[in-house]
Amino acid sequence: MAVYPLKETKKAPQSQTKTIQWLKENLLSSTSNVLLTLIALYLIYLILPPILNWTIFDANFDLTADNDSCGREGACWAFIYDNFKMFIYGFYPQEELWRIDTMFALIVVMIMFGSWIKKSQYRMHYIIGAFLVYPVAAFFLLHGGLGLEVVGTDKWGGLTLTIVVAAVGIVASFPLGILFALGRQSKMRIVKFISVVFIEFVRGVPLITILFMASVILPLFFSVGMDFDKLLRALIGITLFQTAYIAEVIRGGLQAIPKGQYEAADASGLNFVQKTTLIILPQALKISIPNIVGSFIALFKDTTLILIIGLYDMLAIVGAATSNSSWLGRNSEGYVFVAFVMWVILYSMSRYSKKLEVRFSTEHKN
Amino acid sequence: MFIKLKSLLYNNEVRAIAFQVLTVVFIAYFVYQAFDNMMLNIEQSGIRSGFGFLNDEAGFAVNDNFFLTYSPTSTNLQAFYVGIVNTLIVAITGIFFASVIGLVIGIARLSSNYLIRKMATVYIETFRNIPILLQILFWYSTALSVLPPTRNSMNFLDSVFLNSRGLFLPKFIVGTEFYLVLASFIIGIATYVFIKKRSTKKHDDTGIATNTIPHFLGLVVLLPIVAYFVFGAQLEYPALKGFNFQGGTDLSIEFFSLAFALSIYTATYIAEAIRSGIDSVDKGQKEAAAALGLKQGQAMRLVVLPQALRVAIPPIINQYLNLTKNSSLATAIGYSELVTIFSGTVLNVVGQAIEVIALTMLVYLTISLFISLVLNIFNKKMEIKGK
Numbered sequence: 001m002a003v004y005p006l007k008e009t010k011k012a013p014q015s016q017t018k019t020i021q022w023l024k025e026n027l028l029s030s031t032s033n034v035l036l037t038l039i040a041l042y043l044i045y046l047i048l049p050p051i052l053n054w055t056i057f058d059a060n061f062d063l064t065a066d067n068d069s070c071g072r073e074g075a076c077w078a079f080i081y082d083n084f085k086m087f088i089y090g091f092y093p094q095e096e097l098w099r100i101d102t103m104f105a106l107i108v109v110m111i112m113f114g115s116w117i118k119k120s121q122y123r124m125h126y127i128i129g130a131f132l133v134y135p136v137a138a139f140f141l142l143h144g145g146l147g148l149e150v151v152g153t154d155k156w157g158g159l160t161l162t163i164v165v166a167a168v169g170i171v172a173s174f175p176l177g178i179l180f181a182l183g184r185q186s187k188m189r190i191v192k193f194i195s196v197v198f199i200e201f202v203r204g205v206p207l208i209t210i211l212f213m214a215s216v217i218l219p220l221f222f223s224v225g226m227d228f229d230k231l232l233r234a235l236i237g238i239t240l241f242q243t244a245y246i247a248e249v250i251r252g253g254l255q256a257i258p259k260g261q262y263e264a265a266d267a268s269g270l271n272f273v274q275k276t277t278l279i280i281l282p283q284a285l286k287i288s289i290p291n292i293v294g295s296f297i298a299l300f301k302d303t304t305l306i307l308i309i310g311l312y313d314m315l316a317i318v319g320a321a322t323s324n325s326s327w328l329g330r331n332s333e334g335y336v337f338v339a340f341v342m343w344v345i346l347y348s349m350s351r352y353s354k355k356l357e358v359r360f361s362t363e364h365k366n
Numbered sequence: 367m368f369i370k371l372k373s374l375l376y377n378n379e380v381r382a383i384a385f386q387v388l389t390v391v392f393i394a395y396f397v398y399q400a401f402d403n404m405m406l407n408i409e410q411s412g413i414r415s416g417f418g419f420l421n422d423e424a425g426f427a428v429n430d431n432f433f434l435t436y437s438p439t440s441t442n443l444q445a446f447y448v449g450i451v452n453t454l455i456v457a458i459t460g461i462f463f464a465s466v467i468g469l470v471i472g473i474a475r476l477s478s479n480y481l482i483r484k485m486a487t488v489y490i491e492t493f494r495n496i497p498i499l500l501q502i503l504f505w506y507s508t509a510l511s512v513l514p515p516t517r518n519s520m521n522f523l524d525s526v527f528l529n530s531r532g533l534f535l536p537k538f539i540v541g542t543e544f545y546l547v548l549a550s551f552i553i554g555i556a557t558y559v560f561i562k563k564r565s566t567k568k569h570d571d572t573g574i575a576t577n578t579i580p581h582f583l584g585l586v587v588l589l590p591i592v593a594y595f596v597f598g599a600q601l602e603y604p605a606l607k608g609f610n611f612q613g614g615t616d617l618s619i620e621f622f623s624l625a626f627a628l629s630i631y632t633a634t635y636i637a638e639a640i641r642s643g644i645d646s647v648d649k650g651q652k653e654a655a656a657a658l659g660l661k662q663g664q665a666m667r668l669v670v671l672p673q674a675l676r677v678a679i680p681p682i683i684n685q686y687l688n689l690t691k692n693s694s695l696a697t698a699i700g701y702s703e704l705v706t707i708f709s710g711t712v713l714n715v716v717g718q719a720i721e722v723i724a725l726t727m728l729v730y731l732t733i734s735l736f737i738s739l740v741l742n743i744f745n746k747k748m749e750i751k752g753k
Contacts (some may be wrong), residue, residue, distance in 0.1 A: 026478075026480035027479060027480055027481060029478065033478065033479050036477065036479040036481070036482050037479060037481055037482075039482075040479065040481035040482050040485055041481070043485065044481075044485070187382070188382050188385065188386050189386070190386040190389065190390060191385070191386060191389060194389070194393070201731065203734070204730060204731045204734035204735065205727045205730045205731060205734070206691040206692070206694040206695075206705070206730055207691075208694045208695065208697065208705060209694065209705065209709065209726055209727050209730065212705075212709050212719075212723055212726075213723050213727075216713075216719040216723065217719050217720055217723060219407075220403065220404045220407045220408065220719070220720070221399075221400035221403055221404055222400075222403055223403050223406075301497040301498070302497070304497040304499045304500060305499060305695070307499070307698070308499075308695075308697060315497070315499065315500055315503070318503075329511075331503075332504075332507060332508065332511070335500060335503060335504040335507065336504075338500060339496045339500055339501075339504065342495070342496055342497055342500065343492070343495045343496050346495040346496070347491060347495045350495060
């Protein structure tokens, strides 16, 4: 019996190897494709070098440099290094910074603990408890009281303020948003009318006019001489604004619930409150989660607007830091840095919301 | 008697009415309290109320003014109108460029070319994840530092100048000649629309396609140029006098930065809307078009895009509304639109916060309602028949 040894396998022809094949298919498949590749390369050649030169090659990375020794051809990163604390903590007193750090560290600890007891039957209790206790703890940490030195809200600023405003906005607007969403779906004419007017009014005007309203008109509604914190006014404005958007998101979830669910709840003899809290809302909220995250992303972007009514969020710190005579004219470095930080936060959140969307959409296909 | 009362308590309709009455009383009480406090506060601060301030002299100059007559001696009402016009102009400019950029990027995201596709993705992910206010401030400060001062303006043919104050363009001197040129332009467009309609009808009836691009060039582009020379319309050129340019039209650097930032930012959302619109078209449509012998471009233009736009246009119109609302951020860089002029300068002068902010909100509400109306009409028209 003849034995036929296996011949050594030939290597694929040069034109078929991975890289070349890939290039052929994706960049050079036709004349027009080649042309597009050339245009793209030209655009990259136009855009990329100036950006890289300014941020890296011509930039001064000497962190001890001052404004004059830094040079003007490229970025001066010493500016960011010098003002880093201000970008993160605003004007918060140096010796009290540990309070802000503790506040953020608490969040991390809470999330870690939450994922550790994932399977526990008390998880829901823990989450609700955390949502109730944490804001109070955070308030006393930031503001002071209970033995801690009081730090006025005029000292709050930077990324801390951005996060505080966004967090308060989302947490406070959530229950209100649910109420208005239910109101808009209600059969009671007057309740429905009030909800529709509120939601459509808020969604029809720019946030900046609502912030103006909150900061200028709102104090007029309260009795004379009542001092009204500037930050509190901004928070009220932001919350009202966010409420309308959250209400619309949740209404979308409510509308997606099949009618049979309502009828089944009625048939089981549940009253309105039981029906809403036990049957309808859990399902509606679950469907709305990706959109709620989306609306939170929008809110996070919108928090930058508080600089217009004179609060010092991270973006406003750029102006504050560059009006200091030792760092005049370094706006670009500041804007690029803030843009970078905001981008990292917003991009990760939008990735997360995409992931949620995929997760929830597969669940509903079955 | 007692049983009757109890059944009333558990009657859904009675409960609903009671609940609503309670809500109304509750709200009415709050409104009353707020109003009472407000009157007291206003009285104490000595600010007058009512809309009489609209007829007062404004007393401030406005940088950007396109075609309304306005001077510091004009009334606050005229300043209000200038603000509305400037809001609309920057919004329309932004909407135009955002649509063009968005369409290009949206299609580029689905390109078969790897580089183009990736670049479009990078563009979208970069600009939509940076707050718009930051972008406006960044472009404004960059434009101020990159563009040359007035003395060393960039000069194009001695008629267009660009410097850190803005773009200076020649302007038509309005007169008989100008109206003749304008008339020929309008006639050109009207004739072209007529020819285009006839050629479409011919194509529908007989299947013979006519190329109307030469007609377009001749009627819409060439005709006004010829008319310009024939009638001898005059242009007023901007010229450097003292420290600034005089004559001609100018677009301020604030206007530019704002329109630029708004276009770049909103384009990312429009691109995403167009991409998801194209994605929503069934693959079979493309294959059917190919089976009928349409070329790739034709399949895109005649089969895919019309169906994609039906899905994409509602979110795009919403983005137009968002852009208009975002134009109010101009107040951070001082482009004189509604919020800057009215809720800014006028409010500081007259101090009547309630009236001023109410009027500002009213304008935006009107625009919003108008745009939702357009959207509703569009949705009605585009509803798939027979559903």
